[in-house]
Amino acid sequence: MRSNDMNQTLVNLFFILASAACIFPFLLLFIASFSSEQSILTKGYSLFPSEWSLEAYRYLWRNVDAIGRSYGITVLITAVGTTVGLFISALLAYPLSRTDMPLKNTLSFIVFFTMLFNGGLVPTYLIYTEVFHIKNTLWALIVPGLLTNGFFILLIRTFFRNSIPKEVIESAYIDGAAEFKIFFRIVMPLSLPILATIGLMLGIAYWNDWFNGLIYITDSKLYSLQNLLNRMLQNIQFLQQTNLGGRAEGATSLPTNAVRMAMAVIGIVPILLIYPFFQKFFVKGLTIGAVKG
Amino acid sequence: MAHTWRKVWKTFWRYKALFLMLLPGMVYLFINNYMPMFGLTIAFKDINYAKGIWRSDWIGLKNFEFLFMTKDAWRITRNTILYNAVFIVLNTVTAIGVAILLNEVRKKFLARFYQSVLLLPYLISMVIVGYLVLALLNLENGFMNKVILPAFGIDPISWYTKPEYWPYILTIVSLWKNIGYLCIIYLAAIVGIDPEYYEAATIDGATKWQQIRSITVPLLMPTIIILTLLAIGRIFYADFGLFYQVPLNSGPLQPTTDVIDTYVYRGLITLGDIGMSSAAGFYQSLVGFVLVLVSNLLVRLKDKDQALF
Numbered sequence: 001m002r003s004n005d006m007n008q009t010l011v012n013l014f015f016i017l018a019s020a021a022c023i024f025p026f027l028l029l030f031i032a033s034f035s036s037e038q039s040i041l042t043k044g045y046s047l048f049p050s051e052w053s054l055e056a057y058r059y060l061w062r063n064v065d066a067i068g069r070s071y072g073i074t075v076l077i078t079a080v081g082t083t084v085g086l087f088i089s090a091l092l093a094y095p096l097s098r099t100d101m102p103l104k105n106t107l108s109f110i111v112f113f114t115m116l117f118n119g120g121l122v123p124t125y126l127i128y129t130e131v132f133h134i135k136n137t138l139w140a141l142i143v144p145g146l147l148t149n150g151f152f153i154l155l156i157r158t159f160f161r162n163s164i165p166k167e168v169i170e171s172a173y174i175d176g177a178a179e180f181k182i183f184f185r186i187v188m189p190l191s192l193p194i195l196a197t198i199g200l201m202l203g204i205a206y207w208n209d210w211f212n213g214l215i216y217i218t219d220s221k222l223y224s225l226q227n228l229l230n231r232m233l234q235n236i237q238f239l240q241q242t243n244l245g246g247r248a249e250g251a252t253s254l255p256t257n258a259v260r261m262a263m264a265v266i267g268i269v270p271i272l273l274i275y276p277f278f279q280k281f282f283v284k285g286l287t288i289g290a291v292k293g
Numbered sequence: 294m295a296h297t298w299r300k301v302w303k304t305f306w307r308y309k310a311l312f313l314m315l316l317p318g319m320v321y322l323f324i325n326n327y328m329p330m331f332g333l334t335i336a337f338k339d340i341n342y343a344k345g346i347w348r349s350d351w352i353g354l355k356n357f358e359f360l361f362m363t364k365d366a367w368r369i370t371r372n373t374i375l376y377n378a379v380f381i382v383l384n385t386v387t388a389i390g391v392a393i394l395l396n397e398v399r400k401k402f403l404a405r406f407y408q409s410v411l412l413l414p415y416l417i418s419m420v421i422v423g424y425l426v427l428a429l430l431n432l433e434n435g436f437m438n439k440v441i442l443p444a445f446g447i448d449p450i451s452w453y454t455k456p457e458y459w460p461y462i463l464t465i466v467s468l469w470k471n472i473g474y475l476c477i478i479y480l481a482a483i484v485g486i487d488p489e490y491y492e493a494a495t496i497d498g499a500t501k502w503q504q505i506r507s508i509t510v511p512l513l514m515p516t517i518i519i520l521t522l523l524a525i526g527r528i529f530y531a532d533f534g535l536f537y538q539v540p541l542n543s544g545p546l547q548p549t550t551d552v553i554d555t556y557v558y559r560g561l562i563t564l565g566d567i568g569m570s571s572a573a574g575f576y577q578s579l580v581g582f583v584l585v586l587v588s589n590l591l592v593r594l595k596d597k598d599q600a601l602f
Binding site for chain 1: 304305308310311312314315317318319321322324325326327328329330331332333335336340342345346391394395397398399403406407408409410411412413414416417418419420421423424425426427428429431433434435436438439440469473474477478481501533534538541542554557558561562567570571574575577578581582585586589
C-alpha cells in the first residue's frame with residue numbers, strides 16, 4: 001500500500017511536470033503579449049517582464065479593420081465550410097451505408113481510394129488555378145482539400161451502418177416515405193453524435209487552415225486570420241511596411257515583438273475558449289478516428 | 294441485350310434519390326482528388342502557360358533527369374525518411390509510456406485534466422507553433438538566449454541560421470504537438486485490456502513493472518504494429534506545416550529542414566519551376582502509394598479489420 005502511494009505521487013509529479021512543459025510556451029506567449037516592447041528588448045520574452053503594457057493590444061485595436069476583416073473571413077469560411085462539408089459528407093455516406101444500394105462496393109472503392117493515392121500539390125494547384133480560376137477568391141479558402149475526404153465519409157458511413165437500425169428505415173419505406181424524407185427526418189436526427197464529432201474536426205481544420213491561403217491568396221483583403229498571422233511571422237517587415245493598412249506609425253514606436261505575440265494570442269483564444277466545453281467531444285472524435293484508422 | 298439494359302435502368306431509376314445524394318460528394322472528390330491524379334502527367338510535360346496545361350508538350354522523363362541529377366533529390370528524400378522514422382519511433386514509445394502512466398493515475402478527474410493539457414498543442418495551428426518557437430529561439434529576445442543559456446554561461450546561439458540544431462528542435466516540436474493525440478489512442482487500447490489479467494498477476498506477486506512488461510505491452514502489440522505500419526506507409530509524406538512554419542522558411546536551414554513537401558512547394562510557388570516540382574511530386578506520390586499499399590497489405594495479413602481496405 002505504501003509503495004502504491006509513492007507510485008501515485010511519482011506519477012502525478014511526472015504529469016504535473018509534463019503539463020507544465022506543455023503549457024509553458026503558451027504562458028510565455030500570453031505574458032509576452034502583455035509586456036512592453038522595452039521589456040522584451042532588454043529582458044527578452046520572459047515570464048516576468050520588467051514592464052507590463054497593453055501597447056501591443058492597443059496597436060491591434062487601432063488596426064482593427066484589417067484584423068477584424070481577417071477574423072471575419074476565418075469565421076465565414078469555418079461556418080460555410082463546416083456546414084457544407086458536413087452536409088456533403090453525410091449525403092455521400094448514407095447511400096454507401098445502405099445494404100440495398102446498387103454498386104455500393106465500387107462506389108465505396110472510388111471514395112476510399114482517395115485516401116491511398118494522391119495527385120500531390122502541383123497538379124492540384126494547377127487545376128484549381130488554371131482550370132477553375134479560384135485564385136484570390138473565397139472559394140480557394142473553402143474548397144481545396146478541406147470540404148470533405150474519404151476518412152470522414154468512412155467514419156459517417158460506419159456510424160450509419162452500426163447505429164441506424166434497418167427496421168427504422170424499412171418501416172418508413174412501408175409508410176411510403178421518400179428517400180430524402182427518410183434521410184432528413186429520420187437518419188439525420190439519429191446521427192447527431194457523429195455529425196457533432198465530424199463537424200468539430202471540420203471546424204478545427206478550417207479555423208486552423210493557413211495552407212490554402214498561402215498558395216491561393218495574394219490579395220491581402222482575403223487573408224484569413226491564420227494567413228495574417230503567417231505573413232507576420234515570416235516577415236517581420238510586414239508589420240512596418242503594410243501597417244496592416246491602417247494609420248501611419250513611427251517605425252520606432254511600433255511594438256513589433258509584442259504585437260506579434262498579441263496577434264498569436266488572438267489567434268488561439270477562440271480555440272482555448274471552446275476547448276473546455278467540447279473537450280469530451282474532441283477526445284471521443286479522435287478516439288473513433290484513431291480506432292478506425 | 295435490351296432486356297438487361299432495361300433492368301439496369303429500372304434499378305437505377307428506383308434508387309435515383311440515393312444516386313442523387315451521392316452526386317455532390319462525388320463531384321467534389323472528382324475535382325479535388327481524381328483530376329489531380331490524372332494531372333500527375335504534368336510531370337511528363339513542359340508546361341507552357343501560353344499553350345495551357347492540356348496542350349503543353351510532352352518531354353518524357355526530362356524533368357526527372359533534371360531532378361535526380363541535382364543533389365537535392367537525395368537530400369530531401371533522406372531528410373523526409375529520417376525525420377519520419379525518428380518521429381515514428383520516438384512518438385510511439387513516448388505515447389505508450391505516457392498512456393500507461395496516465396492509466397495509473399487514480400483520481401480520474403486529474404487524469405482527464407492531464408489529458409486535456411497534453412492534447413492542447415495538437416489543436417492549435419502550426420503557424421501558432423511557429424510563434425511559440427519564435428518566443429523561445431529568437432536571436433535577440435528568445436527565452437533560450439535570454440534566460441536559459443546565460444544560466445549555463447553559454448553565449449546566445451543564432452538558432453535560425455544553424456542547421457545542425459534543427460533535427461533536435463523539430464523532433465521535440467513534433468513530440469510536443471502529437472503526444473496528446475497519440476496518447477489518447479493508446480490509452481483507449483490499454484483501457485480495453487481485461488483487468489482480470491492484472492488482478493491475477495498481483496495475486497501472483499508481480500510488481501507493476503513486471504505487469505507492464507508481461508501484460509500491457511504484449512497485449513498492446515497488435516495496436517502498436519498496426520499504427521506503426523500505417524505510419525511507415527506514410528513515411529514519404531512529411532508534415533508540411535512543421536517543416537515550413539517552424540523554421541520560418543529560413544534558407545540556411547535547408548540542408549536539415551528541407552523535405553520533399555517543402556521542396557515541391559518552393560519549386561512550384563516560390564520559384565515557379567513546374568518541371569522540377571511536378572517531378573518531385575510525382576516521385577512522392579508514386580513511392581508513397583507503393584509504400585501505403587505494401588504496408589496496408591502487411592496490416593491486412595495481420596488483422597483484416599484494421600486495414601484501410
